[in-house]
Amino acid sequence: MLSALPFAFSAPLALAALALLPALWLILRVTPPRPRRIDFPPLKIMADLIAKREMPAHTPWWLLALRMLIAALVILAVAGPVWNPAREAGPLRGPMLLLIDNGFGAATDWPERLAVAESRVAAAAREGRPVALLGLAEAPAEILLAEPRSALDRLRAFALQPHAPDRAAHLPRIDAFLRGAPNAELVWIADGLALTDESPFLARLRQEGQDGRLSIHAGPVDQLALTAPENLAGALTVKVLRPTPAGPATGVVRALDLKGLPLGEAPFVFEGSNLDAAARLTLPIEVRNAVSRLDIVGERSAAAVALLDDRAKRRRVGIVSGTTTDSAQPLLSPTYYVSRALQPFAEIREPRPGSTDPVGELLAQNLSVLVLADIGALDRDTAAKITGFIERGGVLLRFAGARLAAASDDLTPVRLRRGGRTLGGGLSWETPRKLAPFTRESPFYGTPITDDVRVTRQILAEPEADLARKTWAALEDGTPVVTGERRGDGLIAMMHVTADTTWSNLPLSGLFVEMLRRIVNLSGTGPAEAQGEDARVETLSPTRVLDGQGAFRSPPATAQPVARSFGGRATLAHPPGIYGPADGSLAVNALNPTDMLRPIDLAGLGAPILPVDKPVAVDIRPQLLVLALLLLVADTLATLWLAGRLSLRRGARRAAPAALLLALGLATGAPEPARAQPAPTQPPPAAQADQRPPIPRELFAAGAVTRLAYVVTGDRAVDDISKAGLAGLNTVLGARTALEPGEAVGVNAERDELAFFPVLYWPIVAGRPIPAPETLRKLEAYMKGGGLVIFDTRDAMSARPGGSATPEGDHLRRMLQTLDIPELEPLPRDHVLTKTFYILDSFVGRYDTGTTWVEILPPAGEDGRRPARAGDNVSPIVITSNDLAAAWAVGRRGEALLPLSGSDPRQREMALRGGVNLVMYALTGNYKADQVHVPALLERLGQ
Numbered sequence: 001m002l003s004a005l006p007f008a009f010s011a012p013l014a015l016a017a018l019a020l021l022p023a024l025w026l027i028l029r030v031t032p033p034r035p036r037r038i039d040f041p042p043l044k045i046m047a048d049l050i051a052k053r054e055m056p057a058h059t060p061w062w063l064l065a066l067r068m069l070i071a072a073l074v075i076l077a078v079a080g081p082v083w084n085p086a087r088e089a090g091p092l093r094g095p096m097l098l099l100i101d102n103g104f105g106a107a108t109d110w111p112e113r114l115a116v117a118e119s120r121v122a123a124a125a126r127e128g129r130p131v132a133l134l135g136l137a138e139a140p141a142e143i144l145l146a147e148p149r150s151a152l153d154r155l156r157a158f159a160l161q162p163h164a165p166d167r168a169a170h171l172p173r174i175d176a177f178l179r180g181a182p183n184a185e186l187v188w189i190a191d192g193l194a195l196t197d198e199s200p201f202l203a204r205l206r207q208e209g210q211d212g213r214l215s216i217h218a219g220p221v222d223q224l225a226l227t228a229p230e231n232l233a234g235a236l237t238v239k240v241l242r243p244t245p246a247g248p249a250t251g252v253v254r255a256l257d258l259k260g261l262p263l264g265e266a267p268f269v270f271e272g273s274n275l276d277a278a279a280r281l282t283l284p285i286e287v288r289n290a291v292s293r294l295d296i297v298g299e300r301s302a303a304a305v306a307l308l309d310d311r312a313k314r315r316r317v318g319i320v321s322g323t324t325t326d327s328a329q330p331l332l333s334p335t336y337y338v339s340r341a342l343q344p345f346a347e348i349r350e351p352r353p354g355s356t357d358p359v360g361e362l363l364a365q366n367l368s369v370l371v372l373a374d375i376g377a378l379d380r381d382t383a384a385k386i387t388g389f390i391e392r393g394g395v396l397l398r399f400a401g402a403r404l405a406a407a408s409d410d411l412t413p414v415r416l417r418r419g420g421r422t423l424g425g426g427l428s429w430e431t432p433r434k435l436a437p438f439t440r441e442s443p444f445y446g447t448p449i450t451d452d453v454r455v456t457r458q459i460l461a462e463p464e465a466d467l468a469r470k471t472w473a474a475l476e477d478g479t480p481v482v483t484g485e486r487r488g489d490g491l492i493a494m495m496h497v498t499a500d501t502t503w504s505n506l507p508l509s510g511l512f513v514e515m516l517r518r519i520v521n522l523s524g525t526g527p528a529e530a531q532g533e534d535a536r537v538e539t540l541s542p543t544r545v546l547d548g549q550g551a552f553r554s555p556p557a558t559a560q561p562v563a564r565s566f567g568g569r570a571t572l573a574h575p576p577g578i579y580g581p582a583d584g585s586l587a588v589n590a591l592n593p594t595d596m597l598r599p600i601d602l603a604g605l606g607a608p609i610l611p612v613d614k615p616v617a618v619d620i621r622p623q624l625l626v627l628a629l630l631l632l633v634a635d636t637l638a639t640l641w642l643a644g645r646l647s648l649r650r651g652a653r654r655a656a657p658a659a660l661l662l663a664l665g666l667a668t669g670a671p672e673p674a675r676a677q678p679a680p681t682q683p684p685p686a687a688q689a690d691q692r693p694p695i696p697r698e699l700f701a702a703g704a705v706t707r708l709a710y711v712v713t714g715d716r717a718v719d720d721i722s723k724a725g726l727a728g729l730n731t732v733l734g735a736r737t738a739l740e741p742g743e744a745v746g747v748n749a750e751r752d753e754l755a756f757f758p759v760l761y762w763p764i765v766a767g768r769p770i771p772a773p774e775t776l777r778k779l780e781a782y783m784k785g786g787g788l789v790i791f792d793t794r795d796a797m798s799a800r801p802g803g804s805a806t807p808e809g810d811h812l813r814r815m816l817q818t819l820d821i822p823e824l825e826p827l828p829r830d831h832v833l834t835k836t837f838y839i840l841d842s843f844v845g846r847y848d849t850g851t852t853w854v855e856i857l858p859p860a861g862e863d864g865r866r867p868a869r870a871g872d873n874v875s876p877i878v879i880t881s882n883d884l885a886a887a888w889a890v891g892r893r894g895e896a897l898l899p900l901s902g903s904d905p906r907q908r909e910m911a912l913r914g915g916v917n918l919v920m921y922a923l924t925g926n927y928k929a930d931q932v933h934v935p936a937l938l939e940r941l942g943q
Contacts, residue, residue, distance in 0.1 A: 374401025
């Protein structure tokens with residue numbers, strides 16, 4: 001090849017035919033005379049036979065020049081002319097190995113890179129050199145030499161891949177190829193980007209560059225990429241990367257939904273020489289949850305796209321509290337602080353008021369996180385539902401409290417130190433404690449801790465071997481405050497303090513919000529590592545993937561499913577895209593959240609670097625042959641014209657009928673313009689009628705009048721006393737208070753609705769069957785809904801202090817062991833129950849030696865006074881053994897039915913007053929605990 005000029009020939013010996021052009025000129029100059037038309041009349045034959053000397057005619061000079069040009073063009077085409085031939089480092093004649101970076105880094109100028117590759121293959125074809133192609137983003141395979149023509153066909157089928165090339169994976173096969181072809185030339189069309197350590201690959205190419213067998217084509221390294229999308233409290237943020245400070249400094253990130261509709265845009269600016277910037281899309285949370293794709297406007301690359309899956313959306317969090325309805329108000333309810341902390345980044349779900357199965361109701365709504373705020377005892381069915389939820393990948397977050405302190409289930413990350421049902425033991429601290437810095441293993445690592453966070457009480461964890469591994473947050477003395485443990489595909493986390501401000505001021509701090517956000521984000525992070533050979537890992541198949549230009553397409557044949565826990569960057573087997581169903585999708589992106597774009601130092605390889613936008617070598621043989629053909633047609637027309645065989649008028653007359661027929665055919669065959677068929681008019685759908693059944697009249701009647709109720713035990717004597725006792729209490733209530741109660745009702749706790757009765761009297765009868773779990777759940781919902789249950793064991797005479805439990809007491813214990821009831825204490829003298837209507841010291845019945853138990857109050861402060869919120873809660877449960885109904889019971893004439901065991905002549909009156917206080921306590925709550933009533937109470941006490 002002649003390479004001194006930008007115009008070269010692959011077969012220069014064919015140019016010797018140009019020396020024959022002068023001879024061709026002489027041949028073409030002579031043209032026989034034009035034939036002349038002669039009439040043949042018989043009488044003029046002899047006259048026309050006069051001998052004349054004929055001389056040949058000459059070809060016109062312009063026609064001769066045209067034919068010489070045609071001949072010259074054919075000779076030049078045979079010589080293989082090439083415009084701008086490729087320049088190699090040296091006179092290489094061995095095979096050529098063409099390395100092509102066909103990952104997302106080459107997306108900006110992929111057509112130009114293909115053109116460069118084709119020119120190098122074409123140059124090898126002209127030189128008769130075999131070619132081997134290797135796409136560095138393809139799967140490693142044996143490198144085989146092929147004819148340039150087949151190599152060119154394979155090159156044209158090369159696809160741009162949406163992932164980064166794995167160059168190091170091809171090193172063994174490159175070495176094997178070079179050992180078999182030591183004189184081979186290497187041509188690397190590089191994108192100039194590196195995500196991982198490329199030093200082994202570059203070291204191998206450096207050896208070839210030092211030997212003069214390497215040449216590189218590379219373009220400007222100015223690609224942009226997106227990574228680490230995050231749905232924060234106020235906006236959707238994404239990190240924008242560039243490889244060098246010379247790249248673009250500004251741009252726009254666009255948000256789109258699953259259908260490709262734009263939802264918003266946000267600009268980004270690189271400050272100074274920073275290689276990363278942040279784009280912040282301030283959108284409503286509903287719009288942010290609909291975003292499934294972020295991309296950079298003007299960038300056509302898979303790396304410039306960040307896909308979002310279900311993990312980037314606000315998690316659905318269900319909250320169940322162990323408190324009663326009277327405490328479910330702002331600043332008092334434990335769920336208040338949790339809900340406010342979760343609202344910026346989670347969708348809050350709470351059960352319906354009065355639900356008998358709040359946990360099951362919430363778990364049916366596809367929760368990501370279940371929060372149990374001071375939930376103590378769990379029945380077997382509820383515990384099984386929660387365990388299944390955790391095993392399937394859910395997160396259980398539990399908060400401590402008095403109820404949890406007495407619980408005995410295993411749905412805690414650590415074993416808890418059980419305290420008594422009174423204050424002290426493992427539930428109290430003498431002085432407030434501060435939090436210690438988070439360890440590197442903690443999910444909260446990196447979160448700043450404010451000095452004003454103090455913990456006053458907590459539930460302690462029992463010492464165990466792996467307690468440190470399960471501790472996510474601890475006090476300054478090492479006592480765990482937050483613990484967590486993996487269970488199946490999910491995890492259990494526990495705050496060892498309450499969800500309100502009773503035991504600490506953590507819920508008032510910003511740290512509480514950040515801690516909850518990180519715990520919620522742990523949902524959907526994938527299951528725990530599978531153990532054993534038979535362990536099964538959930539996989540997700542690709543539904544839509546990105547191509548190299550960042551557009552969605554169907555998954556290719558090489559795409560494989562990914563594990564639910566997959567968190568790496570995209571590969572050939574796992575291209576970037578959406579995996580799994582829409583309600584539990586997983587997004588695989590081209591970059592990891594921690595990736596950075598780094599430029600490759602190509603200058604250090606010692607090889608010539610040619611730009612990919614340089615004009616490539618062009619084989620102009622087709623153009624020369626086409627031009628020669630056109631000139632040949634012109635020569636033919638000129639010859640016909642000189643011979644008189646070409647008449648423009650005659651041609652016009654012959655072409656006119658054909659043109660007329662063609663015009664008529666087009667006019668008659670033209671189709672009518674297409675019109676969209678109007679959609680049929682449909683009447684608007686009629687509003688659906690309310691299909692709910694009407695409310696029964698008896699429910700209206702039951703709710704219109706306040707009634708007291710007692711549980712029918714099946715023991716006729718006990719049930720008669722309960723009925724008579726409530727009848728006597730109703731008489732006193734109607735005579736002494738503004739309440740006019742209706743007739744007391746005996747209810748079947750398993751069948752009847754309890755919500756209409758503010759007070760439920762339940763006498764305990766030993767030997768009766770324990771209520772079914774469904775009945776106990778209904779009773780638990782009744783108490784949490786504001787109802788008051790009075791359990792009366794009626795065993796004050798038979799119970800002995802420090803002795804074994806009575807049959808009635810044992811029956812009650814077994815019945816309550818699965819109920820989520822608060823911690824109890826003997827009725828304090830300053831309890832609001834002692835002053836709701838009458839001022840009392842104790843609650844007596846037929847007996848006066850039994851103890852009355854109510855929900856425990858917060859401990860008194862250093863000054864001996866209880867905090868202001870000590871009366872916030874209304875105890876949903878009262879337990880006594882004094883047989884209250886027997887003291888209240890009266891006959892038809894109002895006479896007392898049963899004698900009393902005490903010596904106080906006013907014992908029956910005090911029992912009735914205690915009953916009035918219980919009813920007023922259930923109906924009016926804790927208003928008598930307010931400080932506004934203190935003067936009136938002191939006046940009545942004579943103080």
